[in-house]
Amino acid sequence: MCPQVGPAPGPPSSSSSSMESEDCLFLNVQSPANASNLPVLIYIHGGGYGAGNGRQDFSDLLNTNGNNFVVVSIQYRLGPYGFLASDELNRRGVVNAGLLDQVFALQWVQTYIRDFGGNPSAVTISGESAGGGSVMLMDMAYGGTLGDSLFQNSIAASPYLPKQYSYKDWVPSQAYYAFASAAGCPIGGYGNSTNTIFDCLMSKDTATLQAASIAVTATVTYGTWAFLPVTDGTLVQSAPSSQLIEKRVNGRSLLVGNNANEGAAFTPQDIRDETALLAWLQNTLLEFTPDDLAKVLLYYPISNTSTTKFATNGVSGPSALDTSSIATGQLQRAFNIYGELTFVCPSYWMAEAYAGDDRSSYKYQYSPLPGLHADDLVAYFGPLGSAPYLSTDFQRAMMKIWGNYVTKSDPSISNEFANGSSNSSASANAASSWPVFSNATPYQLNLNQTGGTLVPQTETTQAYLTGPTLKNDFSLANAYTWEAGRGARCDFWRSVAPLVPA
Structure with missing residues (x-):
């Protein structure tokens, strides 16, 4: 896998794992037996x-959907190897190398996926968090x-939109100089030389570059890269x-x-306070x-002064502005601000971009307790029964949503899967006729669970339902009106986005 670095703050580290290598641009293809001209999901x-890394197992997702599509999971360069940026780097090399890796992987699929039983004219790209953000940037690629x-x-699940600067802005440039200095290429040594910082960096080995990456990451704002x-x-x-x-x-x-x-x-x-x-x-x-x-x-x-934590219903009463199952008051206020700015509002902006004009978008919120960032991955990919906070009925429904979207371009699923085996109701489920999102009718599906036994919050785990x-x-x-006007708050963030920048 590609050399790794976590967010700040993170565990101290000074060397790379033996599994990490700069020679990491591989992809995995999971194809059903005797596949022929099947739709393709790229993750x-x-x-x-x-x-x-790209070493996910998609067996449960494929089996739940009758093995009716091919899955490709890709890798791309990370950290400074993929996203170092400055004016000098842009002149001497390329910025956004990790995104160019993704484009190349998509081109590879177009050229070779028929050899694995896939149809290059029926491709769905997908991702979660930075993978969802990558999907957003692939959607926007080349204008x-x-x-x-x-x-x-x-x-795009929880599309991650960190601050997005121009490649020669002060922030990425300072990161470039800090990285170079940590790698033994200080800016002061190259001001009047025919050699450049870029040349110096090209001469360094992986261990040196990785140590510099870890050192610089340790200096950035909490929770960022x-x-x-x-x-x-x-x-x-x-x-x-x-x-x-x-x-x-x-x-x-x-x-x-x-x-x-999310936040x-x-x-x-x-x-x-x-x-x-x-x-x-x-x-x-x-x-x-x-x-x-x-x-x-x-x-x-902030209006709710209670310290009682509970999941809001999104429609009425206390809202995520100051109440959730994991926090209340000013802490929840901060969680919600960060979550909306960085993950939630990008999902709204993406949904609006595909609304109308011969395009279509479908929107949802994943809400089972505790509903933290990345909790949904086990719902999409399994293993089935491995998450105490999710029923296998919920997991299968989510897998069918993804599968139907890949094969039919429509996430609607049958009442059988939407209601689940534990629900004998014959009534139509909202997920069986999923409406398209539009500015006039900004509908989303709230995908949640009810029932179960509450496992209370501890010092190390959040509260969740199980059983x-x-x-x-x-x-x-x-x-738009969800959680006391989330749509209006996303409009606000868009209005001030140049200052963020986003």
């Missing part, structure tokens, strides 16, 4: 553009001028907030969603003036 792994030449459909995609003017021509509203996208259709509690893992856990919240916001939104930060607080009011009485609970909701 792009997550991990903050700094970690992860949305690729049409459906590389893929037709997209699935040091090396991320940038606007380069070619592959990534614009910020998502601006290009998506212009509907300049590739492909024909989109399935996109987010989890109920907790990436937000400091000691925010207890508004003073601490403002300090965190000032450190996170560096270009925001005091007036800008005051607007953020206006869009994220044989868990039942699927899928309902249709207005995504």
Whole structure:
């Protein structure tokens, strides 16, 4: 797998795993026996553009769907190997190398997937977190001028949109210089030389570069990575907030969603009052003036003073603004701000980009407790029965949603799968007739569970429901009014996105 680095703060490390290598641009193909002209699902792994690999097992997903498509999982360069950026690097090499790896993998599928029984004209790209963010950037690639030449459909789960600077902006440039200095190529040594920092870096071995990557990552803001995609003017021509509203996208259709509690893992856990919240916001939104930060607080009011944690229903009563199953008050306020800015609102902007104009989009929220970032992966891919917080009925329903979307371009599933074996109801389930998303009818499916036995929160785990009485609970909701006006908050973030930048 490609050399890895985690977010800050992370465990200290000084060397690479023996499984990590710069020679890592491989992909895996999982193809049913006797496959012929089957639709293709390409999976792009997550991990903050700094970690992860393409070694997933898709057996349960394929078996649940009758082995009626082929799956390809890819790898791409990570951290500084894939996302180092500066003016010098752009002149001497390429920026967004990790994204170019992804484009090349999509081109490889077009050329060779018939040899594995796949149909290159029926391709769905997919990913979660940074993989979902990668899907977003592939949807936007080359200004949305690729049409459906590389893929037709997209699935983006919790699309990750960190701050996206231009390749020669101050922040990525400082990361470049800091990385070079940590690798033994300080900027002061190359100001008047025919040799460059780039030349020096090219002479370093993997161990040196990996140690520099870890050192620089340790200095960045809590919950973030040091090396991320940038606007380069070619592959990534614009910020998502601006290009998506212009509907300049590739492909024909989109399935996109987010989890109920996306932000907790990436937000400091000691925010207890508004003073601490403002300090965190000032450190996170560096270009925001005091007036800008005051607007953020206006869009994220706090009204519930109770300290009782519970999952909100999204429609009425207390909302995610200050209440969830994992936090209340100012801490929940921070969790929700980060989650909406970084994962949730990008899913709204993507859904809007594919609404109308002979395209279609479908939207959902994954809500089973605890609903943390990445909790949904086991629902899509299994193993079946491996997650105590999910019933196998829920997992199979999610697998069918993905499978039907890959094979039919429509995530609707039968009542049998939507209701599950534990629910004898003959009534139509919302998931059996999934409406397309539009600005006039911004519907999303809330994919949840009911029943079960509550396992309370501990110091190391969040509360969740478990047991044989868990039942699927899928309902249709207005995504714009969801959680006390989430759509309006996403419109706000788009209006100030140049300051984020996003």
